[in-house]
Amino acid sequence: MSIRPLTLNGLDDPETSFEELNTTLPRFQSHETSTLRDSAPPLSTSTYLPTPSSIGTSDTGTVFSNSADAFWSDKQGDNDQDMEVEQDDEFLNDFQEFQNKKDDFDDAIKTNFHLRNKCGSTPFKNVDFVNEFDKKLNFELDKPRLKQPRSMMELKSRRKLSNSVSSKNLKGGNSVRFKKSMPNLALFSSTIREEEEEEEEGKGEEQQEQDYEDDDTQGTILARFSSDDEGGFLTGFGELEDEPLDQTFSLSRGQDLKRPPFLKRKSASSLPLKISPTQYDIVKHDELLTPGLHSRQREWNTQQELDSFREERPVRRYPSHNLQLHGPAKIKTIKQQIDHNTPMKKGSMVYNPQTMKWEGNENVLNKFSDVDTANRKALLIKNKLQRDADDHTAKQKRYSDLQNSRSASRNQKVVGNMVLDEQNLRWVSISEDEADPFAGIPEINPPPVRTTMKKRSSSPFLRSQSQLSPSPSSNGNNGGYQSTAAQVRLRKYHSMRSLNAPPEDLALNTTFHLSSKTLEKFYHEENRWNRKLASWFIPQDETITGVDEETMDESTIGGKRKSYMYEIRNMVINSTKD
Amino acid sequence: MTSIEDIISNPPLLLHSSLSQLRYLVLSEGLPISEDKQQQRTRCYVWTVLSQTSMETSTQRYLALLKLGPPSTTIYQKIKNDTSRTFQTDPNFRNRVSEDALIRCLSCFAWQTQQRRRKAQFNESSSKTTRIPVSTYVQGMNVLLAPILYSCPSEPMAYQLFSKLCYEIIPTYLTKNLNGAQNGAKLLDVSLRIIDPKLSKFLSDNLLTAEIYGMPSILTLSSCNKPLDQVIKLWDFMFAYGFHMNILFVVAFLVKMRSKVFRSDSPVNLLRQFPDFDADEIIRLGVGFIAKIPAQIYDLLVDHLTDPDIYIP
Numbered sequence: 065m066s067i068r069p070l071t072l073n074g075l076d077d078p079e080t081s082f083e084e085l086n087t088t089l090p091r092f093q094s095h096e097t098s099t100l101r102d103s104a105p106p107l108s109t110s111t112y113l114p115t116p117s118s119i120g121t122s123d124t125g126t127v128f129s130n131s132a133d134a135f136w137s138d139k140q141g142d143n144d145q146d147m148e149v150e151q152d153d154e155f156l157n158d159f160q161e162f163q164n165k166k167d168d169f170d171d172a173i174k175t176n177f178h179l180r181n182k183c184g185s186t187p188f189k190n191v192d193f194v195n196e197f198d199k200k201l202n203f204e205l206d207k208p209r210l211k212q213p214r215s216m217m218e219l220k221s222r223r224k225l226s227n228s229v230s231s232k233n234l235k236g237g238n239s240v241r242f243k244k245s246m247p248n249l250a251l252f253s254s255t256i257r258e259e260e261e262e263e264e265e266g267k268g269e270e271q272q273e274q275d276y277e278d279d280d281t282q283g284t285i286l287a288r289f290s291s292d293d294e295g296g297f298l299t300g301f302g303e304l305e306d307e308p309l310d311q312t313f314s315l316s317r318g319q320d321l322k323r324p325p326f327l328k329r330k331s332a333s334s335l336p337l338k339i340s341p342t343q344y345d346i347v348k349h350d351e352l353l354t355p356g357l358h359s360r361q362r363e364w365n366t367q368q369e370l371d372s373f374r375e376e377r378p379v380r381r382y383p384s385h386n387l388q389l390h391g392p393a394k395i396k397t398i399k400q401q402i403d404h405n406t407p408m409k410k411g412s413m414v415y416n417p418q419t420m421k422w423e424g425n426e427n428v429l430n431k432f433s434d435v436d437t438a439n440r441k442a443l444l445i446k447n448k449l450q451r452d453a454d455d456h457t458a459k460q461k462r463y464s465d466l467q468n469s470r471s472a473s474r475n476q477k478v479v480g481n482m483v484l485d486e487q488n489l490r491w492v493s494i495s496e497d498e499a500d501p502f503a504g505i506p507e508i509n510p511p512p513v514r515t516t517m518k519k520r521s522s523s524p525f526l527r528s529q530s531q532l533s534p535s536p537s538s539n540g541n542n543g544g545y546q547s548t549a550a551q552v553r554l555r556k557y558h559s560m561r562s563l564n565a566p567p568e569d570l571a572l573n574t575t576f577h578l579s580s581k582t583l584e585k586f587y588h589e590e591n592r593w594n595r596k597l598a599s600w601f602i603p604q605d606e607t608i609t610g611v612d613e614e615t616m617d618e619s620t621i622g623g624k625r626k627s628y629m630y631e632i633r634n635m636v637i638n639s640t641k642d
Numbered sequence: 643m644t645s646i647e648d649i650i651s652n653p654p655l656l657l658h659s660s661l662s663q664l665r666y667l668v669l670s671e672g673l674p675i676s677e678d679k680q681q682q683r684t685r686c687y688v689w690t691v692l693s694q695t696s697m698e699t700s701t702q703r704y705l706a707l708l709k710l711g712p713p714s715t716t717i718y719q720k721i722k723n724d725t726s727r728t729f730q731t732d733p734n735f736r737n738r739v740s741e742d743a744l745i746r747c748l749s750c751f752a753w754q755t756q757q758r759r760r761k762a763q764f765n766e767s768s769s770k771t772t773r774i775p776v777s778t779y780v781q782g783m784n785v786l787l788a789p790i791l792y793s794c795p796s797e798p799m800a801y802q803l804f805s806k807l808c809y810e811i812i813p814t815y816l817t818k819n820l821n822g823a824q825n826g827a828k829l830l831d832v833s834l835r836i837i838d839p840k841l842s843k844f845l846s847d848n849l850l851t852a853e854i855y856g857m858p859s860i861l862t863l864s865s866c867n868k869p870l871d872q873v874i875k876l877w878d879f880m881f882a883y884g885f886h887m888n889i890l891f892v893v894a895f896l897v898k899m900r901s902k903v904f905r906s907d908s909p910v911n912l913l914r915q916f917p918d919f920d921a922d923e924i925i926r927l928g929v930g931f932i933a934k935i936p937a938q939i940y941d942l943l944v945d946h947l948t949d950p951d952i953y954i955p
Contacts, residue, residue, distance in 0.1 A: 575742045576711050576749075586701040589683075589796035593697040597687055599653030600660075601696045629884030629944045631665060636932040 646671060650687050664691060665882035672922070673878050675871040679795065685878065686794040686803070692881040695806040697799050704798035707750035714752075717779050721748045724784040732870055739791045747787055747801045752778040754805060774813040774950060783808070783816065785862040789873055811885055814950040815861060821950040826860040826889055827852040828954040829943055833893050836939070837931050841900045848909055855913035859892045867895070867916045875921035886943040887928055890935070894927035895919065 408415035413424040477484055482491040578586075646667045654660030673685050690697060712718040725744040729735040755778045762773060787804050794800035814822025830852040835842040845855070858866045863885055865873045880887055895916045896903070906912045935943070945952050 575745050576708060578705075578708070583701075583705070586704070586796045586798050589799060590697055590699075590701045592683070592795075593687065593690070593799065596651060597691060598698070600650075600657070600691050601694070601698070626884075626944055626948075628661065628665065628882075629886055630940075631662060632669075632883035632887065632929060633932050633935075633940055636929055640933045 646673065646688060647684055650684070650691060661692065664688065668692070668878050668882040669925075672875065675874065682793060683795050685874070686799060688878070689790075689793065689803060689881045690799070693803065693806055693811065695803050697802055700802040701796070701798040704750060704801050707753045707801075708746060710750075710753045712745075712749050713756075713778065717752050718749065720779055720781070721745055721752070721784070724781055728784045728788050729870065732868075735788065735792055735870055739788065743791055743797050743800075744784055744787060747791065747797060747804060748779060748783060750801055751783070751805060751808065758809070774817060774948075776808060776813050776816045777818050780816055780818075780820065782858075782861040785865050789865045789870065789877055792870060793874055793877075807885075810948075812863070812947045814947060817950060820861065822946055822948075823857060823861045824853065825942075825946040825950070825952055825954055827856050829889050829939070829946055830856045830860065830892055832939060832954065833889055833931070833935060833943075834896060836936070837890075837893050837934055838897050838900065841896060841903065844904060845896075845909065845913075850909060850913065854910070855896075856892050859895065859916065860888065863888050864891055864895075868918050872919055872921040872924075876924060879921075879925050884944065884947075886947055889943055890928040890931045891924050893931055894924045897927060898923070 408417075410422070413422045415421075416423050478494070479491075481494045483494050484490070485492045646664065649660060649664050649667065668688060673688060674681055676682070689695070713721075722745060725741050725748065728741070728744055729739075755776055759775070786807065787800070790803050790807070791797070791800045794803060808816050812822060814825070816822075831842070834845075834852070845851075852860075863880065864876050867873060876888075876891060896913075898919070899912070899917060903909045903912055932940070942952055942954055946954075
């Protein structure tokens with residue numbers, strides 16, 4: 065997920081932006097708080113900052129989804145309760161830190177609003193807003209709404225949709241449009257944004273106020289996330305920079321850091337929102353959220369500013385005077401905490417931040433230890449069939465002699481009512497009490513057959529032959545009647561394999577195993593010989609040529625055979641006589 | 643040479659005359675010693691024709707025996723012990739013949755010998771030759787096999803020739819007590835006494851009997867001598883005119899080195915290993931000796947290869 069394109073293109077590419085939202089936002093509710101702060105400006109600024117406002121709306125959409133999540137989970141408590149519980153605690157703890165400094169935060173907001181009023185285009189009753197804001201802050205402190213933090217993994221696009229819906233329900237009719245539009249904005253088209261803009265502009269603070277009530281949680285969050293943690297955040301941030309996700313944050317941070325002047329302006333303009341900030345929270349939320357960051361960039365506008373921020377990035381420590389800036393920063397910190405310090409849980413897996421490993425599925429490895437002991441059988445069979453086989457082992461042993469020949473088909477554990485006996489590699493009936501046809505026959509395992517078994521298993525060549533020849537176990541089970549017959553058969557099928565080979569001679573495998581190329585050469589040479597010399601042997605008596613032939617007529621053949629041995633003598637004698 | 647190939651290539655009109663013609667060509671022209679694959683084939687073909695060893699189904703038989711794997715451990719150990727030393731110092735041989743090939747062929751021979759024995763038990767009417775109890779393995783078989791493997795293009799053909807040689811040409815040499823070879827040693831003594839009485843007397847005076855100095859060359863049909871290529875040429879001749887000539891060739895070896903033997907302080911050491919030889923010279927000498935060999939001794943020479951019960955005066 066590249067942040068850059070998002071920032072530059074803004075909402076033009078809705079899908080990507082949405083994805084980012086998913087990943088980054090859900091995890092940290094701190095975003096919400098931060099967004100709350102920022103949310104104020106777009107509303108106020110919408111008048112004099114056209115583009116930013118649109119962005120703001122889109123942001124709000126995303127933010128809202130998050131906030132909606134929070135609400136949703138609180139009320140329904142449906143999803144991922146295991147995870148949430150743990151995370152909730154963590155989050156609350158985090159927030160507690162901020163709670164102490166809530167005052168500062170409130171002050172900051174108030175100041176922002178005041179500034180805004182001064183600069184602001186729309187008149188606001190700052191005091192009222194402030195009061196309401198304080199009330200809501202207090203109110204929310206009691207509420208455990210922050211529980212919802214979720215790991216990035218959990219959040220899915222559907223969820224956001226659901227969240228958005230929930231958010232609608234939660235918030236008043238005024239806000240409904242707003243919230244509806246939010247997810248749409250984030251996901252899809254700019255037209256929706258425009259609508260939001262209109263909404264924001266036209267309905268202004270009133271709606272926002274109403275929204276404010278609903279958004280109390282966000283407000284509290286904001287309060288808790290004061291700039292106090294900047295230092296920790298920054299340090300943690302430094303650590304994070306190496307990670308890909310951090311890039312997004314780094315961008316946002318850099319913007320934030322540079323922002324202060326800019327933000328001030330906005331805040332000043334948005335001051336009237338002071339009460340509304342909660343209402344605006346939605347809007348601001350969005351901005352604060354990672355997507356918010358993008359939107360902000362636009363708002364602040366413009367790549368020029370962004371570029372300037374980039375350059376200045378290296379300067380991490382920035383004066384904490386801008387509360388709004390800290391919002392995103394906090395998001396980062398929270399993220400860091402989760403990544404590095406917080407044990408995370410996902411299903412049955414627990415993340416151990418110290419070892420940086422996920423733990424909890426060690427038992428899965430046990431399967432592999434069993435594999436080593438199962439040399440003789442196909443590994444696949446063993447693993448696959450263990451479960452099923454356990455149930456039927458007893459039966460299988462009883463019917464150990466059944467259907468050995470079928471062992472070749474190894475892929476299936478159960479076919480019909482037959483079960484593959486993993487130990488003996490044969491199929492056994494699941495149904496009860498089949499007669500054992502080999503019950504009365506003692507088991508005899510002729511040693512030569514066994515040796516071939518071993519070798520076959522070790523040699524692919526032989527394995528391929530195994531289907532042709534009766535399975536070793538069947539030979540053994542068939543017992544006495546076929547010990548020689550089995551050998552004959554095995555000899556037949558195992559081309560180069562020795563039946564009587566002493567087991568210790570593994571080297572024999574190479575000596576007595578000829579490659580197919582060699583065999584081919586043998587036959588080639590024989591054929592060649594046949595083509596050329598067969599005529600010399602056609603009239604020949606078979607008894608002479610056949611080495612194995614025993615029916616040799618010695619008187620004739622012996623005489624014939626020895627006659628040539630006198631040829632040389634005759635020649636010599638004749639020559640000497642001459 | 644080309645004439646030999648021509649004769650081989652064409653179907654013989656009359657087998658006997660064609661074989662005689664081929665023998666004479668082998669004697670007169672000889673087969674070239676060459677690394678060429680085709681020349682190697684030609685030699686193998688000539689050998690098979692001269693020995694009337696059909697290669698039909700040779701591969702099938704060989705593989706059938708090979709499937710049986712190594713023979714019993716004792717035999718296999720003997721085989722391995724000898725094959726590892728077979729022509730260890732001859733690089734040409736080592737390049738062309740692997741020890742595994744030697745082991746395979748000798749193992750197959752052991753298996754086939756056992757099968758023949760089993761058959762012989764049920765077939766009392768079998769010929770005298772097949773009743774000769776050829777050993778599953780005796781030391782020296784490896785050296786007998788070496789030139790054949792060296793000269794044949796494929797193992798099955800070599801094995802077929804080897805089994806032909808062992809079972810039918812020199813079966814008496816490979817019995818348990820090496821009857822034929824011992825008779826051959828006696829005939830060597832007799833022949834040497836006839837051909838070179840002075841040398842024979844000198845050796846016997848030094849208590850050197852043919853069993854001492856002649857047995858290796860007799861048992862291995864001179865293939866224990868070097869160089870191997872000259873051995874091959876000797877075998878060319880012996881495949882043509884009979885391996886009984888080997889005895890006379892051993893006499894030729896002795897006669898060739900007789901002057902050295904006379905001068906030697908230790909003729910035993912001198913005769914332990916014959917010097918490098920030239921096959922044509924040995925063949926010439928050996929054939930020349932035939933004229934001096936009485937007919938009855940020549941009969942004994944011919945018979946001692948296949949008849950273990952001959953009486954040698």
